[in-house]
Every structure is written in structure tokens, then in C-alpha cells.
Amino acid sequence: MRFQTPLVPGRLLRRYKRFLADVVLEDGREATAHCPNPGAMLGLADPGARIWLEPVAGRGRKLPLSWKLVELPGGHLAGIDTGVPNRVVGEALAAGAIPGLEAASLRAEVAIAPGSRADFRLEPASGPAIWVEVKNVHLRRQDDWAEFPDCVTTRGARHLAVLADRVRGGERAVMLYLVQRTDCARLRLAADLDPAYARAFDMARAAGVEMRAFSTRIDRAGVTLGPAMPVDPRPQSAPAA
Numbered sequence: 001m002r003f004q005t006p007l008v009p010g011r012l013l014r015r016y017k018r019f020l021a022d023v024v025l026e027d028g029r030e031a032t033a034h035c036p037n038p039g040a041m042l043g044l045a046d047p048g049a050r051i052w053l054e055p056v057a058g059r060g061r062k063l064p065l066s067w068k069l070v071e072l073p074g075g076h077l078a079g080i081d082t083g084v085p086n087r088v089v090g091e092a093l094a095a096g097a098i099p100g101l102e103a104a105s106l107r108a109e110v111a112i113a114p115g116s117r118a119d120f121r122l123e124p125a126s127g128p129a130i131w132v133e134v135k136n137v138h139l140r141r142q143d144d145w146a147e148f149p150d151c152v153t154t155r156g157a158r159h160l161a162v163l164a165d166r167v168r169g170g171e172r173a174v175m176l177y178l179v180q181r182t183d184c185a186r187l188r189l190a191a192d193l194d195p196a197y198a199r200a201f202d203m204a205r206a207a208g209v210e211m212r213a214f215s216t217r218i219d220r221a222g223v224t225l226g227p228a229m230p231v232d233p234r235p236q237s238a239p240a241a
Contacts, residue, residue, distance in 0.1 A: 001087045002222035007052040007068060015045040021067050023053065033065035036081040040151040042139055044070050044078055052220060069218065077218040078138050078181035084223050085136045085178040086119055088216065092225040093120060093132070098214075101130060101174065113162045130172040133159050137179045137213070139190060146184035146213070146229075148177055149194050157200035164207035175204070177213040179229065187213040188232035198236040 013022040013030070021035045033053050052069040070078045086108075089098075096102045103122035112118040112131060120132040139150040149156060163173035177187055191198035205211055215226035 001084060001091060001224065003054050003068065003220075005055050007054055007220045008065075010051055010053055010065075012045065012047055012049045012051050012070075014047055015041065020063075021045075023051065023065070023067070031065055032063055033067045034063045035067050036083055039082065039136075039149070041080060042150050043141070044080055044138060069220070072181065072183055074183065076181065076183040079216065079218055079223050080138065080180075082136045085134050085180065088223055088225055089132070089134045089176060089178060089214075090120065093122065097225060101132065103130065112166065116158065116162055118159075118162075128171045130174060131163060131166050132174045132176055133163060135175065135177050137177050137187065138181050140181060140184055141190075144183065144185040146177075146179040146181065146187045147190040147193075148187070149190060149197055152194045153197055157194075157197045160197075160200040160204040160209065163209045164204040167208040172210070173208075174210045174212055175201075177211075177231070178225075179213060179215050180218070180223065182216070182218055184215070184229070186230045186232065189236040191236055195237065202235050202237050 010023040010025045013024055015021045015035055018038050019035050021033045023033050024030050050071040051067055053065040054068050056066050068081055070080060072078055090108060092098050093101060093106055104125045105123040107121050109117050110121040118131045119134045122130040135148055137146050137148045139147045166173045189198045189201055211231045213229045213231050215229050217224045217226045
């Protein structure tokens, strides 16, 4: 996935109302940018952070810039746009670039249960249909662990339960965690931030939902799928108090 226009650098002044960020550009001008991320963004929205923004234009656009990347220590980058993972995974699935998820046909945003849609449905040349749900990951708190989620996600827990139901019905289901930062090598759950999601994860994995994680290659031109990374095989539920 390539950005549509060259990114411009800036410094974050503050993020507020979830979808807004005040920034200062290299020429000293201040602007308000769109923040395409409703989550907590722990560790990624500190005032003074060097960030990269995409100039955007078009009818209905109230803000001229969209925040895309954050610079991290050691020359690493993190992507903050939660719309990017579906585009990255969609491109990789269409190209047959994810082992075990090759398909004769691919559809996006398909109804999987009443009131619920899955990100992708794959029809392989043989065997059962494969449902794929994609989650954006950009939390890191310790060592090289990427963690999900960064805040409570009741909707995410529902997705896990629905995927488990499809497996019980004889189909395949994959929860694919895309790590949108370049300084992580493995994935686990942040059970302290959302114990209910961790419990739903353990139940879904026990039911046969496949838990997969992938890294990303990120630069100022775009974001692409990187190598697979291991998912912590241990139970993720927080111990009872």
C-alpha cells in the first residue's frame, strides 16, 4: 500500500477528540490534521513526537493533512492509520502472498452474522471457506512484544466469538493481527487493558480460530506486509484476582 501523496514532516503538539491533532510543520506553520485512529494510541501521541503527514485534498475534506506515521527510537516507524491494515492485507491476499490463505476468489466486507461483517471471505480451490478478520496493532510496552488491544474493544471480542461459531460450523477462521510498527518481533495480548478480550481470545483459539500475526515494512512511501511473527502460545487471560 503506497501513500497517495509524498508525506511531509512535522511535530505533534497535541491529539484531542480522538480524530484531531494539532501539529507544527517544518516551516513553523501550525495546522490541524486528521488523526485516523480512534484508539488510545498509548506511547504514540506524545507532544513533541516527530510525525509524518499526508497532504489530502478533495470535496468534503475539511482538514488538509492526515497523520500517517510516528518516528520511534532507533530509526523505527509506527503507522497510526487504522484503515491501512485492511488495505495491506487485502493486497497481500489478492496476490496470494500469505501462505495458507491462497484463494480462488476473495471478497471484502462480507456479512458473517446478523449485524456483523468480516473483513474478508476467501473461497479456496478446495476445502472450506476461510473467514479473515484483521486487527491493527501498534502498542509496545516491554521488550520486543507487540500487544493488542490498547484499550477495551467489546466489538473485537464479538468478532472472536463469531469466528469461533464459523469454525464450529465447519469453516476456517483466521484472526490476523497486523503489527504496524517496525520494532517488534512477537505478539501477545494486553490482558491488563482488556481482560474480556483476552478471555474471548483464549476461547476462540481453543475452538480452532487460527491466530496469526505479521510484521510490516514501513517507510515514507507506504506500508507493505512483512514476515510472519509468532503469537504467544500461552493462555492470554489475566489470572483471576
